[in-house]
Amino acid sequence: MTCYRSQDSWHSYVKQCLSDAERNEMASHLGHCPECRDIVSDIKKTIKIISNPDIPMPQFDIKVNIMDSIDKNRYKQNLVSVNTFRLFELRNWGFSMIAAGVFLIAFNLTSFSSIIKTDQVTELGSSLSKQISIPLDKVSQAAFSFLNHLIPTSRTN
Amino acid sequence: MHYHAQTILKEDEKIIQAVLIGNGEGYGDIVDRYQTKLYRVSYYYTQNIEDARDLVQDIFIKAYNNLSSFKQGSAFSTWLYRIAVNHCLDWCRKKRPQYAEVSCLDIFSTEEEGPEDLYLRQEVASEIQAAVVNLPAIYSTVLILYYFEDFSPQEIAEITNTSKRTVETRLFRGRKMLRDKLHSKSSGGEGHDLLSKPGQLAQLR
């Protein structure tokens, strides 16, 4: 009694879910060990007698009750969040475009105003140059402050 | 066989992915695929149709509500069976009535095949189920999955979150306990060894 391998993977062996090497090795042990042979034979007999027993099946529909009970929209949020993310991305792109446009305008106006300032000081009166240059500066300032609104991080620099 | 298992795995995964991005109706396909299997497991633990039905419904609803915790790439069936077995064991701890003792098994002491053979076989089946489910939970679960539902020790290890080695040991001990239980019930404590006589249960020795 009590072969050192009596507690081996005989249940796996019977269900044929071992590697070929393991299986061959165990089969050769069975060849010279009546005790382990008995174990395997007992497991097989038990399977034959009690496997897949008949049980009374329900006459009612389990599925209908389950499908009525679950919240079918539970994972719709996942889809919504995916879409929201895409929308958010799109909005960011839109903002970037507007920001780029405003930046270009601001840049152009600033350089334009400085050209007018230097040229007009001699040819036009100083009052005229102020009239032209001040509004242009204000426009560029407004443009910059709009830019700062759009890109909050740039405001800290 | 291996190919078949892979196909099931892929199909399950496809359905789950669809459910997880909002196709709630798709869960009906999962119910179709597993309701009979899970009903059977639940029935072994409850031994009655109504409780088994309630358990299956609870298991499917629980699985649906926790679907986002299922790790894609692993076997969905293992995950589902794990929920099912745990739910059944919870139920047993809380609600299961103590069964009446397994009644006389001496009807199996004869080898004669009578017209009542099928009826007797069903009786044997339900006696054995009752005996199995009345064993300590760690043994009843491995016996149910291995003998009744044809899982391998490796699969049982994954479902019950333990090692294959442990499952093998529990199968050995569980089968011994089952045999002793059926033996003592049928002998009626009178030293009358029915299991030594020919018959279906005698083969369990």
Ligand SMILES: [Zn+2]
């Ligand atoms: Zn041996």
